[in-house]
Amino acid sequence: MALPKEMLDYVAGMVEKALGIQYSHENHYQLEKRMTEVATTMGLRNAEELFHILRDGKNPKALSAILDASTNNETSFFRDMGVFDAFSSELLANPDFAGNKQDYVRIWSAASSTGQEAYSLAICLRHWQLTRPNRNYEILVTDYSERVLKQAKDGKYSDLEVHRGLTEDQLKKYFEKNPADPHVWLVRPELKRNMNFRQVNLLEDWTGLGAFHVIFCRNVLIYQSVENKKRVISRLYNSLQPGGYLVLGAAETLIGLAENFEIRRLGRAVYYQKVAKP
Ligand SMILES: C[S@@+](CC[C@H](N)C(=O)[O-])C[C@H]1O[C@@H](n2cnc3c(N)ncnc32)[C@H](O)[C@@H]1O
Incomplete structure (x- = not known):
């Protein structure tokens, strides 16, 4: 049974307020599907019962779910x-990248x-370190969702997941089969070194990350x-070192959103370099 439009509008508003994620009217069916799944997991009768719980505002678990x-x-x-090609061959390979040689490269x-x-970046950085044993790095890994962050931290992937993007050599070198389940792969501890995991909502304050x-x-x-x-881009700007780079998704652009970045075409990728504010 379809939920009334007002109920879906209400829940879509809650999601947008907390995470910024926008559900257009055309995508309301997806939101309803997700509400039904959460209702089932919580042992509720249906999405409508979940709506009432959300509106009452007394169940933080329902909201986070x-x-x-x-x-x-x-x-x-x-x-x-x-x-990743640009990261390795244009940035890491450049002796002037990340200036002071005593400093950690922070990603x-x-x-x-x-x-x-994050593990793809760690593979690039481990490779880079082979010829620069005195250089070190740190990768901060964040997401709003504690569920996905847990998988990231556990470094646990299915056969299907490891076969989306890793070469056989990378798989052999940086992953091992879970002794308890041969269809599950675990990131080797060496690759996890220098990686920190933390829940961050990009819409909320994230000071203190450096x-x-x-x-x-x-x-x-x-x-x-x-x-x-x-708003988020201007705060990411403040979290970059002078001359640092911001990378967006292939279908995303900074054009019209920020003026204090220079577009750098590095190989087949676009990186946005922080420039001083005018
Ligand atoms: C499509 S994935 C992108 C993953 C990876 N960056 C990539 O490009 O392959 C988007 C991620 O953004 C997270 N997300 C959505 N809204 C967020 C917010 N306000 N703060 C932090 N993470 C958020 C989601 O939990 C999701 O894991």
Whole structure:
């Protein structure tokens, strides 16, 4: 049974307020589907009962369950390969990148979903370190969803997931089969070294994370309003080192959203470089 439009509008408003994710009227059927799934998991009769619980505002678990279910977590290893080629061959290979040789190279995979983006970056950085044993790095891995963040932290992937983007060599070198289940792969501890995992809502305050040389914020702002995009981008700007880079998804652009970045075409990828504010 279809939920009344007012109920779906109400829940869509809650999701947008908390996460910025916009559900257009055409996509209300998806929201209703997600509400039905959450209702089933919570042992409720149907989506309408969940709506009443959400509207009463007395059950924070119901709210976090519907927010989590509203996120789209699609990702894969080395998604949009040109971005990773550019990271290795244009940035890491450049002796002037990340200036002071004593410093850690600091990377932030914001909205990392289940972690494939962050581990792809870690593979690039491990490779880079082979010829620069004195250099070190740190990757901050964040997402709003605790569910996907847990998988990222556990570094646990199905056969299907590892075969989306990893070469056989990378699989052998950086992953091992779970002794308890031969269809599950675990990230080897060496690759996890230097990686920190943390829940961050990009719409809320994230002070205290420090400054990064590159921030990957891919395929998340696409779901946000123009005002939210501008707000988040201006705060990402403040979280970058001078001359640091911001990377967006292949279908996303900074054009019309921020003026204090230069577009850099690095191989097949577009990176946005922080320039001083005018
Ligand atoms: C499509 S995935 C992108 C994953 C990866 N960056 C990539 O490009 O493959 C989008 C992720 O953004 C997260 N997300 C959505 N809204 C968010 C918010 N307000 N703050 C932080 N993460 C958010 C979702 O939980 C989801 O895992």
